[in-house]
Amino acid sequence: MFEIFEKYLRMHTEISVEDLELIRAGSVQRTMRKWQPILQDGEIWSINCFIAAGCLRLYRFDHEGKDHTLRFAVDNWWITDFESYNHNTPSSYNIEALAASTIIIWTKEKWAELMEAIPVLRNFNDTLLANSYEASQRRIYSLISSSAEAKYTEFQKTYPNVFNRVPLHMVASYLGISRETLSRLRKEFTKKN
Structure with missing residues (x-):
């Protein structure tokens, strides 16, 4: 499975065979x-996690016990709890596999060593973090400004194969809409295409 990560990394940067072996x-x-689960609320997230194959989700429970999906991660994506990772504090989030999945992980300490030893990896990581921040900003803006239809369309672009892999209530949770609204949108979208 490391070959999947190697191919992914080579698509984004030039890296030597020696550095890949490290x-x-x-x-x-x-x-x-x-x-x-790979993370449960109250635990400290201290790894970097690349999804070689499968589907995971990051979610949290509100004070009424309702879960809210913040993110899905599918093949060739990363998943993390930045707050717990950066501050070494107990997480408020959960991460679980939504399908049989294969992941590649590095401890926080090992990742820091690798970035110190491999400048290309540090540059790649910086780009990855910047892209993640930008995606978060777009998602926040979409949640506060877009119609349900626009959120659904954006979800289709971002996660084209997720509907076949996860329960609909999780997609509705991610979009911040009811399951009924999601069902209506899917039906309308199917009629148009």
Whole structure:
């Protein structure tokens, strides 16, 4: 599975075989079962997690016990809880596999060592963080300014194959709409196409 990460990394940057071997040596591959958690609220997130295959979601419960999906991560994506990772504090979030998944992880300490030893990896990581921040800004703006239809269309572009992989109530939760509204939108979208 590391070959998937290697291909992904080579698509985004030029990196030597020697540096790739250092990155490989510092990584751990894990296979996850459907619904298996990798983070539960109260735990500290201290890894970098690349999804080689599968689908995971980041979510949180509100004070009434309702869960809210903040993010999905599919093949060739990353998933993290930045707040817990950066501040070494207990997480308020959960991350679970929504399908059988294979992930590649690096501890926080190992990732820092690799970025120190491999400047190309540091530059890649900086770009990754900037892209993540920009995506978060776009998502926040969409949530506060877009219609349900616009949110649905944007979701289709961002996650083209997620509808077949996750329960609809999680998609509705991500979009901030009811499941009924999502069903109506899907039906209208299907009629148009």
